[in-house]
Amino acid sequence: xxxxxxxxxxxxxxxxxxxxxxxxxxxxxxxxxxxxxxxxxxxxxxxxxxxxxxxxxxxxxxxxxxxxxxxxxxxxxxxxxxxxxxxxxxxxxxxxxxxxxxxxxxxxxxxxxxxxxxxxxxxxxxxxxxxxxxxxxxxxxxxxxxxxxxxxxxxxxxxxxxxxxxxxxxxxxxxxxxxxxxxxxxxxxxxxxxxxxxxxxxxxxxxxxxxxxxxxxxxxxxxxxxxxxxxxxxxxxxxxxxxxxxxxxxxxxxxxxxxxxxxxxxxxxxxxxxxxxxxxxxxxxxxxxxxxxxxxx
Amino acid sequence: xxxxxxxxxxxxxxxxxxxxxxxxxxxxxxxxxxxxxxxxxxxxxxxxxxxxxxxxxxxxxxxxxxxxxxxxxxxxxxxxxxxxxxxxxxxxxxxxxxxxxxxxxxxxxxxxxxxxxxxxxxxxxxxxxxxxxxxxxxxxxxxxxxxxxxxxxxxxxxxxxxxxxxxxxxxxxxxxxxxxxxxxxxxxxxxxxxxxxxxxxxxxxxxxxxxxxxxxxxxxxxxxxxxxxxxxxxxxxxxxxxxxxxxxxxxx
Amino acid sequence: xxxxxxxxxxxxxxxxxxxxxxxxxxxxxxxxxxxxxxxxxxxxxxxxxxxxxxxxxxxxxxxxxxxxxxxxxxxxxxxxxxxxxxxxxxxxxxxxxxxxxxxxxxxxxxxxxxxxxxxxxxxxxxxxxxxxxxxxxxxxxxxxxxxxxxxxxxxxxxxxxxxxxxxxxxxxxxxxxxxxxxxxxxxxxxxxxxxxxxxxxxxxxxxxxxxxxxxxxxxxxxxxxxxxxxxxxxxxxxxxxxxxxxxxxxxxxxxxxxxxxxxxxxxxxxxxxxxxxxxxxxxxxxxxxxxxxxxxxxxxxxxxxxxxxxxxxxxxxxxxxxxxxxxxxxxxxxxxxxxxxxxxxxxxxxxxxxx
Numbered sequence: 001x002x003x004x005x006x007x008x009x010x011x012x013x014x015x016x017x018x019x020x021x022x023x024x025x026x027x028x029x030x031x032x033x034x035x036x037x038x039x040x041x042x043x044x045x046x047x048x049x050x051x052x053x054x055x056x057x058x059x060x061x062x063x064x065x066x067x068x069x070x071x072x073x074x075x076x077x078x079x080x081x082x083x084x085x086x087x088x089x090x091x092x093x094x095x096x097x098x099x100x101x102x103x104x105x106x107x108x109x110x111x112x113x114x115x116x117x118x119x120x121x122x123x124x125x126x127x128x129x130x131x132x133x134x135x136x137x138x139x140x141x142x143x144x145x146x147x148x149x150x151x152x153x154x155x156x157x158x159x160x161x162x163x164x165x166x167x168x169x170x171x172x173x174x175x176x177x178x179x180x181x182x183x184x185x186x187x188x189x190x191x192x193x194x195x196x197x198x199x200x201x202x203x204x205x206x207x208x209x210x211x212x213x214x215x216x217x218x219x220x221x222x223x224x225x226x227x228x229x230x231x232x233x234x235x236x237x238x239x240x241x242x243x244x245x246x247x248x249x250x251x252x253x254x255x256x257x258x259x260x261x262x263x264x265x266x267x268x269x270x271x272x273x274x275x276x277x278x279x280x281x282x283x284x285x286x287x288x289x290x291x292x293x294x295x296x297x
Numbered sequence: 298x299x300x301x302x303x304x305x306x307x308x309x310x311x312x313x314x315x316x317x318x319x320x321x322x323x324x325x326x327x328x329x330x331x332x333x334x335x336x337x338x339x340x341x342x343x344x345x346x347x348x349x350x351x352x353x354x355x356x357x358x359x360x361x362x363x364x365x366x367x368x369x370x371x372x373x374x375x376x377x378x379x380x381x382x383x384x385x386x387x388x389x390x391x392x393x394x395x396x397x398x399x400x401x402x403x404x405x406x407x408x409x410x411x412x413x414x415x416x417x418x419x420x421x422x423x424x425x426x427x428x429x430x431x432x433x434x435x436x437x438x439x440x441x442x443x444x445x446x447x448x449x450x451x452x453x454x455x456x457x458x459x460x461x462x463x464x465x466x467x468x469x470x471x472x473x474x475x476x477x478x479x480x481x482x483x484x485x486x487x488x489x490x491x492x493x494x495x496x497x498x499x500x501x502x503x504x505x506x507x508x509x510x511x512x513x514x515x516x517x518x519x520x521x522x523x524x525x526x527x528x529x530x531x532x533x534x535x536x537x538x539x540x541x542x543x544x545x546x547x548x549x
Numbered sequence: 550x551x552x553x554x555x556x557x558x559x560x561x562x563x564x565x566x567x568x569x570x571x572x573x574x575x576x577x578x579x580x581x582x583x584x585x586x587x588x589x590x591x592x593x594x595x596x597x598x599x600x601x602x603x604x605x606x607x608x609x610x611x612x613x614x615x616x617x618x619x620x621x622x623x624x625x626x627x628x629x630x631x632x633x634x635x636x637x638x639x640x641x642x643x644x645x646x647x648x649x650x651x652x653x654x655x656x657x658x659x660x661x662x663x664x665x666x667x668x669x670x671x672x673x674x675x676x677x678x679x680x681x682x683x684x685x686x687x688x689x690x691x692x693x694x695x696x697x698x699x700x701x702x703x704x705x706x707x708x709x710x711x712x713x714x715x716x717x718x719x720x721x722x723x724x725x726x727x728x729x730x731x732x733x734x735x736x737x738x739x740x741x742x743x744x745x746x747x748x749x750x751x752x753x754x755x756x757x758x759x760x761x762x763x764x765x766x767x768x769x770x771x772x773x774x775x776x777x778x779x780x781x782x783x784x785x786x787x788x789x790x791x792x793x794x795x796x797x798x799x800x801x802x803x804x805x806x807x808x809x810x811x812x813x814x815x816x817x818x819x820x821x822x823x824x825x826x827x828x829x830x831x832x833x834x835x836x837x838x839x840x841x842x843x844x845x846x847x848x849x850x851x852x853x854x855x856x857x858x859x860x861x862x863x864x865x866x867x868x869x870x871x872x873x874x875x876x877x878x879x880x881x882x883x884x885x886x887x888x889x890x891x892x893x894x895x896x897x898x899x900x901x902x903x904x
Contacts, residue, residue, distance in 0.1 A: 035671075084847065093668070094613065095854060097613070098807060102843055105800065105804070106846075106847050109839035109841065109842065109843045109844070110840050113840055223683070227676075227679060230675075267687075278665045278673055282665050350754075370755055371755075371759045371760060372757075379756075382755075388744070390744065390748055403756040409741075411737050411740075414733070417562070461756065
């Protein structure tokens with residue numbers, strides 16, 4: 001029992017940034033049918049913005065930096081959608097995927113040019129530097145804060161998708177793009193909005209992990225965050241936000257448990273799980289069977 | 298004598314929604330069978346089960362007295378089943394000539410090998426050229442399939458299916474997407490071709506009664522995933538059930 | 550293609566012109582270059598082979614792999630391990646062993662991974678490379694970050710390579726031979742089947758082509774030659790490290806293919822040379838070339854989707870006609886959701902349909 005609580009909290013804390021990245025990815029996939037490889041670049045730039053904008057150790061300053069990172073990356077996201085993805089949409093999803101890949105390389109290159117190659121670090125906000133005693137085990141305050149932020153973002157996305165008109169349009173477009181067009185939905189505007197939201201979330205996620213990770217270019221495709229995010233959206237079902245949430249948390253906890261029980265196996269669990277899913281349930285937890293198997297082989 | 302194609306209580310459901318329900322069907326060697334029915338009747342699914350794209354959820358499919366239920370479509374193609382699709386499927390980056398070369402090559406059923414250079418197969422080239430001329434596509438020989446007009450696409454796909462020398466030819470809506478005049482010309486050409494190759498067994502789906510009357514000798518009417526009528530074109534065309542299905546209740 | 554061999558039937562049929570081309574380059578290059586530029590050319594030659602082998606999968610068969618580094622790395626590590634245990638093994642035997650190991654791994658992997666397609670398949674290949682990369686740190690005899698050093702003293706046939714010039718001749722000979730093999734594959738019925746599978750797997754299956762088998766074979770061939778490239782690089786540079794399995798390598802080789810364009814046989818060759826030389830030159834100027842590579846790729850994907858090899862044709866078209874240039878459709882394979890013939894979704898049980 002004493003072991004269990006920290007394992008679960010650490011696992012969820014690990015899963016939250018992954019979920020935040022993955023939710024944007026999966027939303028974009030749902031609407032644009034593009035696996036947005038450039039998300040790694042957004043994530044990296046989010047973290048780097050915090051290293052530049054953070055002033056002082058107060059919680060408010062940190063919160064402001066996180067917000068700035070989100071907004072900054074959102075702007076980059078909107079520009080990329082208009083400049084890169086819109087012209088490529090007609091060319092089909094292969095070309096869009098490659099466009100995303102090119103954008104990824106370009107963003108990482110630009111980030112290197114601006115921030116250099118030296119790894120950077122950010123201190124924990126002072127108020128969250130300590131740890132609590134939960135059920136006889138020590139749990140980091142920052143980890144708990146991450147869990148709370150993840151809950152807020154999940155709830156926000158749920159409300160956005162179910163209670164707003166944008167949410168309705170997003171669901172319509174991801175369900176059937178042609179039909180949505182026929183119904184008079186401005187699909188292009190929905191695409192841009194969803195790209196903006198996805199990029200904002202990626203920037204926020206990058207900012208949130210800034211204090212817990214060393215920040216350099218490898219973050220853009222790190223095996224701690226970005227690769228698991230790709231895996232999470234496949235396991236959760238491409239296009240499904242709840243699927244991404246469940247998969248991110250479950251995999252986070254699994255990984256953190258493995259780290260305690262069998263450290264030599266840690267790092268492999270994501271890959272093992274995604275391989276099993278792709279082989280036996282390629283549509284993921286919440287995906288419809290058709291979407292993933294529809295593609296010709 | 299065993300039937301060429303036999304479906305035994307074949308059913309197919311998509312995620313629990315039935316598309317074809319327990320269909321029994323026998324097609325004899327050399328028969329010309331048309332499958333008709335309103336949209337959603339299950340014609341295409343039935344076709345897919347014979348060609349191998351769809352595996353029945355229940356029941357079995359037999360070809361030349363062999364159970365081929367679990368055989369995938371490429372294996373059935375090698376056993377002698379060729380098909381066209383409702384919307385013609387071609388190799389977009391290959392020219393008309395290359396498309397036909399590929400079909401003639403796979404039609405020889407000798408397998409595909411690294412040590413077989415394309416240029417050392419004059420027999421295949423010859424066959425493909427002959428098919429191209431016969432189909433009236435000689436003028437378009439070096440045009441990419443992706444830039445062909447709708448009618449030419451259908452003609453090319455048909456030529457590809459025929460050059461494979463199938464024993465069973467499946468034609469899915471051979472005149473779909475054509476204008477009235479084109480469709481009539483295509484039907485006439487097809488009729489002449491099929492007359493030449495009496496040994497081929499034909500199963501086709503169609504909406505157009507003219508196509509059915511000129512190409513088919515037996516007609517199966519499907520509705521809601523089941524076979525409703527089975528008989529001569531005249532019998533099915535005149536039957537009250539057909540009129541009701543196509544024209545709505547009260548029309549008969 | 551039936552149009553092959555129209556002009557010079559005997560030469561193109563046997564691919565003699567490919568061999569002659571490489572022989573000319575092999576002889577001429579040392580005349581104009583020496584020292585460090587010649588070494589860059591040697592590296593570029595290795596990347597030419599790597600790019601060509603990637604193109605077998607990506608350009609010819611339409612399978613996008615984000616983990617080509619896996620096979621590149623398998624080749625390098627296989628070579629390093631053989632060298633460690635039996636240093637007297639001839640270099641060419643090491644290359645052969647590397648190719649075999651990679652081909653077997655690739656075929657087994659492909660049998661499972663090809664249950665998926667498109668973007669998911671690409672992610673699975675990425676996962677394979679990532680798992681191998683992780684393994685180099687976890688398995689003690691793979692030596693983690695340190696990797697293997699001092700692999701220079703490889704016996705090619707009987708004597709070790711002693712100079713940059715020897716290395717150049719050796720590398721270009723191996724690369725030329727492998728590219729020649731690929732030329733033969735490209736012009737064989739198997740090569741045509743690969744293009745057919747890329748163009749339309751459904752039509753291919755309906756023609757009787759065993760789609761799954763063609764894909765697995767393409768994967769094995771691609772992996773084997775990528776492994777030769779990896780082993781060759783290891784022999785030339787004398788170092789094998791986990792970096793060879795990294796995503797950067799997988800990404801760069803795709804960039805090389807895309808820059809050159811894969812609608813022509815020689816596209817990836819051009820792409821690899823452009824990539825290696827621009828990286829070398831820009832790194833001298835700017836310290837880091839990744840932004841340039843990204844932006845170049847972005848321009849290519851948006852403005853010139855057929856790659857640099859399509860440039861002459863475009864210019865010609867623009868001059869000739871005032872209308873839009875007629876460029877053949879992208880041969881990069883379809884990752885798109887392909888709808889099934891009758892428009893209904895293929896259920897999981899129908900996966901066998903196209904095997």
